Structures are given as structure tokens and as C-alpha cells.
Amino acid sequence: PQSARAATSRFAYDAIPTSTADGISLPAGYKADIVVRWGDPLFSDAPEFDHATRGTAASQERAFGDNNDGMDIFAFEDKMLLVANNEYTNRSILSVTGENRLEDQDEIAKGMMAHGVSVMEVAQVNGAWAVVKNSPYNRRITPQTDMALTGPAAGHDLIKTDADPTGTMTKGTWNNCGNGQTPWGTYLACEENFNGYFSAADEAHEVSAELKRYGVSSKDWGYSWAKIDDRFDVAKNPNEPNRAGYVVEIDPTDPTSTPRKLTALGRFKHENAEVVVNNDGRIVVYMGDDERGEFMYRFVSDGVYAPGADTNELLEKGTLSVAKFNDNGTGEWLDLTPETTGMASSAEICVYARLAGSTVGATTMDRPEWITANPNKAEIYCALTNNKNRGVKTNAGGDETPVGGPNPREANKYGQIVRWWPENADHAASGFTWDLYVLAGNPVVHSDDKAGSENVTANNMFNSPDGIKFDGNGLLWIQTDGNYGNEGDFEGHGNNQMLAGDPATGEIRRFLVGPNECEVTGLTWSPDRRTMFVGIQHPGEYGNSSWPEGGTSVPRSAIIAVTREDGGLVG
Numbered sequence: 001p002q003s004a005r006a007a008t009s010r011f012a013y014d015a016i017p018t019s020t021a022d023g024i025s026l027p028a029g030y031k032a033d034i035v036v037r038w039g040d041p042l043f044s045d046a047p048e049f050d051h052a053t054r055g056t057a058a059s060q061e062r063a064f065g066d067n068n069d070g071m072d073i074f075a076f077e078d079k080m081l082l083v084a085n086n087e088y089t090n091r092s093i094l095s096v097t098g099e100n101r102l103e104d105q106d107e108i109a110k111g112m113m114a115h116g117v118s119v120m121e122v123a124q125v126n127g128a129w130a131v132v133k134n135s136p137y138n139r140r141i142t143p144q145t146d147m148a149l150t151g152p153a154a155g156h157d158l159i160k161t162d163a164d165p166t167g168t169m170t171k172g173t174w175n176n177c178g179n180g181q182t183p184w185g186t187y188l189a190c191e192e193n194f195n196g197y198f199s200a201a202d203e204a205h206e207v208s209a210e211l212k213r214y215g216v217s218s219k220d221w222g223y224s225w226a227k228i229d230d231r232f233d234v235a236k237n238p239n240e241p242n243r244a245g246y247v248v249e250i251d252p253t254d255p256t257s258t259p260r261k262l263t264a265l266g267r268f269k270h271e272n273a274e275v276v277v278n279n280d281g282r283i284v285v286y287m288g289d290d291e292r293g294e295f296m297y298r299f300v301s302d303g304v305y306a307p308g309a310d311t312n313e314l315l316e317k318g319t320l321s322v323a324k325f326n327d328n329g330t331g332e333w334l335d336l337t338p339e340t341t342g343m344a345s346s347a348e349i350c351v352y353a354r355l356a357g358s359t360v361g362a363t364t365m366d367r368p369e370w371i372t373a374n375p376n377k378a379e380i381y382c383a384l385t386n387n388k389n390r391g392v393k394t395n396a397g398g399d400e401t402p403v404g405g406p407n408p409r410e411a412n413k414y415g416q417i418v419r420w421w422p423e424n425a426d427h428a429a430s431g432f433t434w435d436l437y438v439l440a441g442n443p444v445v446h447s448d449d450k451a452g453s454e455n456v457t458a459n460n461m462f463n464s465p466d467g468i469k470f471d472g473n474g475l476l477w478i479q480t481d482g483n484y485g486n487e488g489d490f491e492g493h494g495n496n497q498m499l500a501g502d503p504a505t506g507e508i509r510r511f512l513v514g515p516n517e518c519e520v521t522g523l524t525w526s527p528d529r530r531t532m533f534v535g536i537q538h539p540g541e542y543g544n545s546s547w548p549e550g551g552t553s554v555p556r557s558a559i560i561a562v563t564r565e566d567g568g569l570v571g
């Protein structure tokens with residue numbers, strides 16, 4: 001019962017009710033300030049955001065990008081660097097035309113420059129966090145930034161293009177969703193829906209079966225990048241999409257460094273990359289492929305991590321595996337090698353990781369989003385956000401998606417969080433056991449399995465868990481990217497929100513509710529844990545928000561800093 005749990009609570013706040021207000025709701029004693037918003041200049045040679053024009057390609061390239069998602073703090077000498085992904089852009093908000101398909105050359109280029117990664121020095125001025133304008137560390141990494149290709153696929157024919165006949169250098173990163181951080185102080189930006197940016201001037205062009213499995217087609221989603229850069233014309237450059245869909249390693253402390261695409265970690269629609277140092281020193285990276293009926297992956301390095309030693313090869317050489325869950329609570333990691341997959345080389349396995357996973361019988365999942373490791377024990381959690389196709393139909397080119405195991409509901413609307421324990425607490429072991437930490441639902445509207453698990457109540461219900469991250473205290477923070485209609489199956493869920501869960505008792509308490517039509521995504525802390533940085537993405541995506549400025553202003557994605565009025569630890 002809840003009352004018994006309260007006695008041993010590790011929550012430093014009282015749960016809050018849901019909300020449909022166009023603002024941020026927090027528990028008593030907490031406050032939120034804006035740190036940076038879409039279009040805020042990082043350099044004084046760029047103008048302030050212009051609500052009338054929403055900026056230009058030139059201003060956007062010198063400003064914080066749009067739709068911030070994963071992020072991390074890097075404390076460095078006496079400085080604090082905040083690194084954040086700018087995942088995508090809502091074209092109808094970005095452009096004054098309000099159209100979803102961009103036509104104007106500068107609007108297309110502005111959209112492109114709103115993507116990528118922003119590196120920013122931040123500091124507290126009179127108690128409020130702000131970007132240090134013109135810091136030498138401030139940097140925009142965009143879809144045009146030079147990047148090195150590393151790992152098994154580097155130099156392979158599948159990733160060679162006319163512009164790069166060696167297959168070792170590429171340009172840019174886009175649709176960076178979740179992230180990761182290495183123990184050697186680099187940032188990992190994870191490329192997710194990279195496919196929606198490719199098109200062909202000839203719409204009758206047929207892409208290969210391999211590209212279809214990744215959702216590439218002759219029609220893009222409205223970004224129109226092929227109109228300003230031939231790289232994105234898949235008829236002219238059929239290998240260009242093979243150069244996206246990776247995890248990108250960035251050194252935020254060296255603004256001249258060349259980001260590295262890590263092909264060893266596989267090519268799929270990456271959510272985040274949770275890095276663990278195993279007991280034996282090997283680096284283990286857990287990753288989800290956020291697509292209905294795709295897989296969960298693990299990378300184990302060949303080499304071991306030693307502080308101060310060269311780390312370059314750790315994420316270039318190793319073994320990529322996919323997860324298979326059994327209905328009886330056990331599971332195993334299936335290695336993807338030429339022997340197990342029948343594929344010609346590890347290069348091909350990395351580029352076509354989804355196809356490799358299908359050959360070994362990996363478990364099709366309900367859209368694996370973020371993965372996070374408990375800092376106190378060998379225990380890992382993954383948010384399976386929802387899957388309307390579960391048991392109903394299969395994605396083009398994908399595997400069957402039967403109901404069962406960690407994906408127990410047909411046409412899953414609400415999502416769940418699965419967790420597992422590696423055999424012998426060894427993250428490199430092939431075996432594990434698993435259970436479901438929570439099955440989201442609506443116990444007010446439903447009394448069957450759509451009500452959710454026992455730790456879901458009328459007071460904490462939510463749908464579509466997405467961003468999850470442990471804090472240093474061992475609380476599991478849960479961010480949602482779900483249905484905010486607040487009616488029918490979702491009555492009482494309100495706007496997207498953030499909650500925290502106790503991994504030991506299962507108790508979940510709501511902490512924050514975001515503004516209208518937003519998603520809450522991206523989470524990190526100052527090293528002293530007195531500030532929590534939270535991402536608010538796409539407020540007003542359908543035109544019904546003016547957060548954060550209010551009135552008739554353009555809604556803008558932003559990072560907020562949550563602190564306690566008494567200066568205490570957050571959470």
C-alpha cells in the first residue's frame with residue numbers, strides 16, 4: 001500500500017496533479033527558469049530571435065537550434081558546458097508561411113541550420129542560469145559540419161559516394177534524439193529519424209529494399225533539403241543514407257575537434273546510448289531502435305577503459321548484439337557476426353544492423369526509447385513508448401510482432417518500462433533476467449490490462465514513457481511523449497509530464513507538467529545536483545501554445561533550469 005511506502009520514501013517532493021495549462025507545473029518549493037530557447041544567439045554577431053521572421057539561415061547557424069532533446073553537462077576546469085541535441089524542426093512554426101513543406105531556399109537552409117547539436121558554456125548570473133555568449137567553447141554542429149567515419153564500415157563500398165570516394169569523411173548530423181556521455185568526457189549524439197530528409201527529384205525512383213527497411217523513400221517529410229544540396233537526392237546519391245543513422249562522438253572541450261560517426265555501434269534509428277563501464281573494464285553501450293517492431297542493441301568493446309589511456313578504439317572495435325526476450329523472464333544477447341548472420345562482413349552488419357538482427361531472431365519491441373542504468377546495481381531500464389501495430393500489423397520489411405514477453409498488449413497505446421539484470425552482474429554476459437517495472441495505462445477509464453500495473457493510479461497516470469534517466473540518488477526519472485488530448489483513453493493524463501520512480505518500491509510520483517502540445521525530453525543535472533536541466537520540446541506543435549513568452553508570441557522549444565527555493569538537492 002502507498003501509506004507503507006511513504007515511510008521509506010526517497011522523494012524530496014509531494015506529487016503534483018496533472019495540468020492542461022500552457023506553462024510549467026512543479027511541486028511546492030521548486031521553480032523553473034529559462035536557460036536557452038530556439039533561436040537565442042550564442043554569439044553577439046547574431047541578432048536576437050525575431051518573432052516576425054523567425055530568423056534566417058545565417059542567424060540560425062549562430063543560434064541555439066530547434067526542438068532540443070537529449071543533453072548533458074560537462075564540468076571542465078572552472079567551466080560548465082551544456083551540450084544539447086537539436087533534433088528536428090516544426091516547419092509550420094519555423095517558417096512564416098505556416099506550411100509544412102518548405103519551398104523558399106533560405107527557409108530550407110534555415111531549417112537545416114536549426115538541426116544538429118549546440119555546445120554552450122553556461123553560468124549562473126545572480127542565481128539564474130544563462131548562456132555565456134561568445135564563449136570560445138560555444139559551437140553549432142550542423143548537417144554541414146565535417147565528420148569522420150570510424151569503425152568497421154569506414155572505407156567500405158556501401159558508404160562511399162562521389163563526394164567521398166574513400167568512405168571515411170562525411171558531412172553533418174541531423175535528427176539527433178537522445179544522447180550519451182562517455183567516462184572520458186565526450187558527448188554522444190544519436191541519429192534517429194535520418195530517413196525523412198532524403199528524396200528524389202524523380203518521385204518514381206525506387207529505392208533499394210535495404211533503404212526501405214530504414215524508411216528511406218523518394219519523398220521527404222517536407223524539409224526539402226535535396227532542393228539545396230544534391231547529397232539528399234537518393235537517386236543521385238544512393239549511398240548517402242548509409243552515412244546516417246549512427247551515434248556521433250563529440251569532444252565539447254575542443255571546439256576545433258572533428259566529430260566521429262561510430263559505425264561499430266550499428267546503423268538504425270538510435271534513441272540514446274547508455275554507456276556503462278563493466279566490472280572487467282570493457283565499455284558496454286545499450287541502445288534502442290525507436291521504430292515499431294525493431295530491436296534493442298548492445299555493444300561491448302574489445303578493449304578495456306583505463307583513465308588517461310587512449311580511448312579512440314574503444315567505440316570502434318567490439319561486438320554488436322541484439323536482445324531476445326523469452327516469455328519466462330529470461331533473455332539473451334545474440335551476437336551479430338558474419339557467422340551468426342550469414343552476412344559478408346562486419347561492415348555490412350553495422351550498416352544494415354536491422355537486417356542482421358532479423359537473421360538471428362531478435363525480439364521485435366514496442367518502440368525502444370531511452371535506456372538508463374541504475375548507478376547502484378547492475379540493472380538497466382528501457383522505455384517502450386507504445387506500439388499501435390503490436391499484434392495487429394507488421395512494418396514494411398520488418399518482422400512479425402506477436403504479443404508476448406515485454407510487449408504484452410495488442411495495439412499498445414500507453415507503453416511500458418522493461419528492466420533487466422545481467423547474469424552475474426556482468427554487462428558483457430549473454431544471459432539476463434527481466435520484468436516490467438511499469439505498464440502505463442488509465443485505471444480510471446479501464447479495468448483490464450489497459451488500466452496499467454499496480455503502481456499506476458488515478459494520481460500518477462501517464463502514457464508513452466520516452467526519456468528515462470537515473471539521478472545520482474538512484475531515482476528513475478520518466479519523461480513522456482504521448483497523447484495530450486486529455487480525453488477518452490487519455491482522460492486525466494493532461495499535458496506531457498515528468499515523474500520519478502523508486503526502483504525498489506515501484507512508487508511513481510509526478511514532478512512536472514509541461515506546456516500545451518509539448519513533449520518533455522532531455523534531462524541532466526549540475527554536478528552538485530542543485531539544478532536539474534529539463535528539455536521542453538515542440539510546445540504548440542499544432543498551434544495551441546505561446547510558451548514561454550506568452551501572448552501572441554511564437555512558441556519556442558527551450559531548456560529550463562529547475563531549482564529548489566531553499567537551494568537544496570533537486571528530486
Ligand code: FEO
Pocket residue numbers: 069087177178192271290369
Ligand atoms: Fe526522438 Fe524516439 O524519440
Ligand code: CA
Pocket residue numbers: 177178271369370466467481521
Ligand atoms: Ca524520444
Ligand code: CA
Pocket residue numbers: 369385466481
Ligand atoms: Ca517518442
Ligand code: CA
Pocket residue numbers: 481519521537
Ligand atoms: Ca520528440
